[in-house]
Amino acid sequence: MSDIEARFQLDWPGFTLDVDLRLPGRGVTALFGPSGSGKTTLLRCIAGLERAPQGRLRVQNQIWQDSREWLPTHRRPIGYVFQEASLFPHLSVLGNLRYGLRRSAEAPQVQLDHVIDLLGIRPLLDRQPDHLSGGERQRVGIARALAVAPRVLLMDEPLAALDLRRKQEILPYLERLRDELDIPMLYVSHAPDEVTRLADHLVMLDQGRVTASGALGEILSRVDAPIRLGEDAGVILAATVSELDSAWHLARVDFGGGQLWIRDHALQVGQRVRVRILARDVSLAVQPGHTSIQNVMRGRVDAIGDDTHPGLMLVRLHIGQTSVLAQVTRRAAADLGVALGQDIWVQMKSVALME
Amino acid sequence: MLSASDWQALWLTARLAGVVTLILLVLGTPIAWWLARSRSRWKAPIGAVVALPLVLPPSVLGFYLLLAMGPDGPLGQLTQALGLPPLPFTFTGLVVASVFYSLPFMVQPQQSAFEAMGERPMEVAATLRASPLDAFFTVAVPLAAPGFLSASILTFAHTVGEFGVVLMIGGNLPGISRVASVQIYDHVESLDYGQAHRLAAVMLVFSFVVLLSLYAWRAQPGRRR
Numbered sequence: 044m045s046d047i048e049a050r051f052q053l054d055w056p057g058f059t060l061d062v063d064l065r066l067p068g069r070g071v072t073a074l075f076g077p078s079g080s081g082k083t084t085l086l087r088c089i090a091g092l093e094r095a096p097q098g099r100l101r102v103q104n105q106i107w108q109d110s111r112e113w114l115p116t117h118r119r120p121i122g123y124v125f126q127e128a129s130l131f132p133h134l135s136v137l138g139n140l141r142y143g144l145r146r147s148a149e150a151p152q153v154q155l156d157h158v159i160d161l162l163g164i165r166p167l168l169d170r171q172p173d174h175l176s177g178g179e180r181q182r183v184g185i186a187r188a189l190a191v192a193p194r195v196l197l198m199d200e201p202l203a204a205l206d207l208r209r210k211q212e213i214l215p216y217l218e219r220l221r222d223e224l225d226i227p228m229l230y231v232s233h234a235p236d237e238v239t240r241l242a243d244h245l246v247m248l249d250q251g252r253v254t255a256s257g258a259l260g261e262i263l264s265r266v267d268a269p270i271r272l273g274e275d276a277g278v279i280l281a282a283t284v285s286e287l288d289s290a291w292h293l294a295r296v297d298f299g300g301g302q303l304w305i306r307d308h309a310l311q312v313g314q315r316v317r318v319r320i321l322a323r324d325v326s327l328a329v330q331p332g333h334t335s336i337q338n339v340m341r342g343r344v345d346a347i348g349d350d351t352h353p354g355l356m357l358v359r360l361h362i363g364q365t366s367v368l369a370q371v372t373r374r375a376a377a378d379l380g381v382a383l384g385q386d387i388w389v390q391m392k393s394v395a396l397m398e
Numbered sequence: 399m400l401s402a403s404d405w406q407a408l409w410l411t412a413r414l415a416g417v418v419t420l421i422l423l424v425l426g427t428p429i430a431w432w433l434a435r436s437r438s439r440w441k442a443p444i445g446a447v448v449a450l451p452l453v454l455p456p457s458v459l460g461f462y463l464l465l466a467m468g469p470d471g472p473l474g475q476l477t478q479a480l481g482l483p484p485l486p487f488t489f490t491g492l493v494v495a496s497v498f499y500s501l502p503f504m505v506q507p508q509q510s511a512f513e514a515m516g517e518r519p520m521e522v523a524a525t526l527r528a529s530p531l532d533a534f535f536t537v538a539v540p541l542a543a544p545g546f547l548s549a550s551i552l553t554f555a556h557t558v559g560e561f562g563v564v565l566m567i568g569g570n571l572p573g574i575s576r577v578a579s580v581q582i583y584d585h586v587e588s589l590d591y592g593q594a595h596r597l598a599a600v601m602l603v604f605s606f607v608v609l610l611s612l613y614a615w616r617a618q619p620g621r622r623r
Binding site: 091 | 523527530532533536540
């Protein structure tokens with residue numbers, strides 16, 4: 044019962060929303076889709092900013108909306124981050140942070156100090172919002188939403204209004220939130236790079252309907268993937284740094300199916316990282332050869348699918364509890380005799396640390 | 399310079415305008431909020447009614463108000479039922495009439511200020527646990543404060559300039575309803591142009607200074623709307 048159950052139907056002129064979802068009660072769930080797909084509307088329904096007449100919303104063991112009940116926004120234990128930080132211009136940064144804190148019975152003062160440090164905004168507390176940069180404003184916006192000690196954090200494209208540099212400035216903070224906070228986060232985005240970096244769970248929306256919902260790794264490793272993140276098919280693996288090889292500037296990371304060597308980027312043993320393996324960087328071999336490729340593993344073919352190009356195909360390989368995708372030419376596959384259930388050598392030419 | 403009765407008229411005018419502005423701040427704000435937010439089909443008719451005093455001849459407005467305040471009118475019946483004296487030819491009657499007369503000068507700037515604010519600040523406040531009423535006073539009012547100031551200045555100045563409605567409702571009683579504009583009219587009627595000049599000049603300078611400070615303040619660079 045620690046999850047979220049959301050069912051909404053909306054029928055507006057030119058727009059319908061019809062979703063029935065169960066979302067995990069922890070980690071980051073990305074609501075992903077093109078603009079107009081209804082992802083923001085879905086988030087607003089969860090916040091109570093939009094009222095879908097036929098709807099049901101349960102968050103953990105609390106009903107927020109059903110046929111009889113409708114909890115107004117200010118009674119829902121949420122934190123909400125808007126696309127533009129929307130700070131109150133008549134209050135200082137600290138005034139903004141305290142606004143919700145004062146009205147929230149659950150939020151302890153300790154929380155505010157913690158949040159201020161988590162987002163690195165202590166030097167900004169006395170400033171007025173119009174003297175902040177876009178990135179600073181959004182960090183204050185996130186801190187303000189967290190200061191009320193929410194039970195769910197809702198974020199509506201918090202990076203969309205920022206340029207690339209500001210985005211890079213905020214992403215590490217969002218990763219920290221994901222790793223340090225124990226509350227579920229719903230994250231609306233249309234940017235594949237944000238989704239692959241932050242999400243644990245992915246909900247794909249199109250024209251007001253859910254087209255896919257599941258663990259990020261699971262959805263990305265489908266050969267009929269409903270999503271091509273940033274043009275490229277590929278998988279994201281969560282891994283832990285287990286060994287550093289300073290002589291060769293390499294780091295070993297362990298994941299659910301084995302270990303990989305990646306280039307060392309000032310990593311520390313025990314650090315959790317995400318690595319991306321693109322399907323086009325994965326090749327297959329019937330016999331292990333003496334090769335420059337360092338990451339070679341044994342895997343089992345468990346799905347074969349079409350690629351966008353007729354000369355290519357996607358092969359999904361099961362390695363331990365993990366799947367990776369390989370993009371190979373049809374001729375090569377025929378040559379190797381690739382078939383379902385076959386055990387084969389999987390060679391990964393490049394494994395990128397996501398940062 | 400100004401005679402004692404001139405001073406009395408000016409003081410009466412200032413008192414009237416001050417009281418009317420305060421009353422309209424209380425009455426106009428909810429009307430402006432409703433007009434800014436509502437999607438009701440009553441929005442257009444109500445908006446038009448509020449704006450009526452802008453175009454209606456003051457004598458027409460005064461005539462209807464006089465009927466309403468008379469013994470058979472709704473306002474007259476109300477004051478009677480409450481055991482109050484009749485409104486016409488009293489300061490209170492003048493205040494009531496001026497509230498109607500100056501209503502759009504309060505409501506319209508407030509309404510634009512609320513509209514310029516958009517829905518977002520209230521939504522943010524709601525996500526930060528503020529009830530609608532709480533959010534109204536702690537977010538909407540501070541954000542619309544410049545609009546409130548313009549509205550109050552315009553209302554005050556417009557009430558000061560009132561003439562037709564005063565004549566219809568209050569007549570010309572010294573200390574009760576003889577405001578500055580009526581006093582000037584009296585001076586002219588009795589061909590006392592010198593007195594009329596002096597009082598008229600005071601009114602002219604007052605109006606100009608009020609508008610000048612309002613416009614100068616609005617034109618300030620970097621001021622948020």
